[in-house]
Structure formats: structure tokens, C-alpha cells
Amino acid sequence: KTNRKFHPDNSIIDVGGVKFGESHIPVIAGPCSVESEEQIIEIARSVKASGASLMRGGAFKPRTSPYSFQGLKAGALIYLGKAREATGLPVVSEITNISQIEMMEEYVDLIQVGARNMQNFELMKALGHVRKPILLKRGFSNTIEELLMSAEYIMSGGNEDIILCERGIRTFETSTRNTLDISAIPVLKKLTHLPVIVDPSHAGGRNDLVEPLAMASIAAGADGLIIEVHNDPAHALSDGPQSLTPEQFSDVMKKLDHLARAV
Ligand code: PEP
């Protein structure tokens, strides 16, 4: 059960040795999509040097347009495995279909459910039987209650290792890609014992907003962050405009470090 009344203490979710839900705030960083073995290894090395605890990289990309880059699929998972070998960072990647479960169990430390699949209940039920932690992102048109219900679907199969993620919701505002629902952090923390992390990259959709949204999230009580970082954002195959360069990421990490010590 997600409800805090059944579990008053915060749940600590262990992802390949990195703990979410404790006072230390892990940051997941990496490109939206894995584009090549060299790319993912280079980015993994740089984000690790800046203090990231985990690496992200999309293999199966749920793109709005069928004509956009769809991801390197299984090949990307193999490259992620190599980046993990090179750096020791655990890896997270998104699952889009039940048929990918076996592959994900083999190559990934944390299985991401994207915003578009949060209410794919057959997938949630199947993930209930997986023995890997799940990163469950809030759908961009879903309520907090619906997010928790999706977590319940996973839990009802026996998998209680879930990290929730606020990644922005759709509003009338068009200046930003989505509107980060800052309130979701304290609201969720009150309702549930599960860790809550924030994705400032997809929330704002702009690289200049990543730092302020990340800072606000930590101040509001987030248990972690997931940030898109690319070695050449202008030529990224997906989400370049919101991706930080490794140098920008390093600056953000320094600011976050100061803030985390203050809150
Ligand atoms: C992603 O993490 O690259 C992604 C597609 O996120 P979301 O599902 O939140 O849009």
C-alpha cells in the first residue's frame, strides 16, 4: 500500500546501492536518448565526475510523432550496460511494453514508466511481478490520486519498490513545456511513504529553467532529481532544448549542494 498510515516511516528504495528516501539526495543524469556507445559512456563519465549517483538514457522512446527518432531499443540497453561497467553508475531506462520486461531486468537497475504509460494498467500489473525498483512518472494529465493508484497496481503484484516522479503537468500556460506542480511534492510526501523525485527537464522543457526548478524542488522536499544532460544538445536526437551541457550540469550540482546543506 502507498498510504503512509500503513507505513509511517519513509520507505528507502535501494537502486543498485544508491538509496532514495534518505537525507542524501541522489541525482540521476544523462541524455534523453542513448545515441551511441561513445556518447553514453562520455556523458556517464562527466555526470559522475559532477556528482550524479545514477545515469539515465532512453532506449525505447515514446515520441509524440512517429517520424521522430524512436530510440536504439535493445542496442541502447547494451550500451547502457557498458556505461555502467565503465563508471559504476546504476542505470535507469524507460519501458514502453510488457515484452521488454526481460531485457530491462537484465540491463537496467531502475525501470522507468513514462508519463504516457502511467495508466497502462496491464503494464503496471506486469511490473508488480518484477524484482527491480520502478520509477513511476506522473502522467501529464493525471491527478496525484491517479498517480498513487498506478503505484497501487504495481504494489498489488508484490513489487513495493517504487519511486514517484513529478515531471510537470499540462496547463493553459505555453511558455513552458509543462507546468511543474511543486505542490505535488509536499502533498505526496504527506500521503505516501514512497520517495518523490522531480524531473525539471521535462517540466520546463528549457535548459535555462532546469536550475531554478531543481532548486525549488529540493527546497520543497524532493527526494531526488532526474536531469537531462547531453554532450551536444544542439544535435541531440531528442529533447535537446531542455538538455544541459556537462558544464552546465556541473554548475547546477554545485548550487544544489549548497542548497541541500541549507535545507
Ligand atoms: C523521458 O524521461 O525521456 C520522458 C519521455 O519523460 P516523460 O515520460 O516524463 O515525458
Ligand code: MN
Ligand atoms: Mn526526454
